[in-house]
Amino acid sequence: MAEETIFSKIIRKEIDADVLYQDELVTAFRDINPRTPTHVLIIPNKLIPTTNDVESEDEAMMGRMFTVAKKIAKEEGIAEDGYRLIVNCNAHGGQEVYHVHMHLVGGSPLGPLLMV
Ligand code: 5GP
Numbered sequence: 001m002a003e004e005t006i007f008s009k010i011i012r013k014e015i016d017a018d019v020l021y022q023d024e025l026v027t028a029f030r031d032i033n034p035r036t037p038t039h040v041l042i043i044p045n046k047l048i049p050t051t052n053d054v055e056s057e058d059e060a061m062m063g064r065m066f067t068v069a070k071k072i073a074k075e076e077g078i079a080e081d082g083y084r085l086i087v088n089c090n091a092h093g094g095q096e097v098y099h100v101h102m103h104l105v106g107g108s109p110l111g112p113l114l115m116v
Helices: 006-011 056-075
Strands: 019-022 026-030 038-044 083-086 102-106
Touching (some): 019 056, 026 056, 056 102
Antiparallel strands (some): 038 102
């Protein structure tokens, strides 16, 4: 059984977060330490520690993360200029929170690769 992270508490509204979207599959909220003018995290409501743990039964959730990213990018006014979606995995990927999350970053030019 995977260990819960702070993100499970955000999903259950047990701790404060700037939640932009939530449905039965995913939750989206602003990153507490934004690296870009727009920095939103989109997560499955189910605790999946890393992308190594994603199963075929999770495909609807993973797909919803993309459609919610698109919706939020539009709402944030960054869709046309563009943005980046990042999912880090394990130590070499720089993952700090072991609950799969997609970073939606944008609002300024990001360069060829965002290394942080
Ligand atoms: P990772 O490095 O795992 O891909 O990214 C984890 C992200 O979660 C970081 O950008 C970090 O700022 C964010 N984060 C960590 N704890 C919290 C929290 O309690 N609330 C919010 N909103 N973001 C968090």
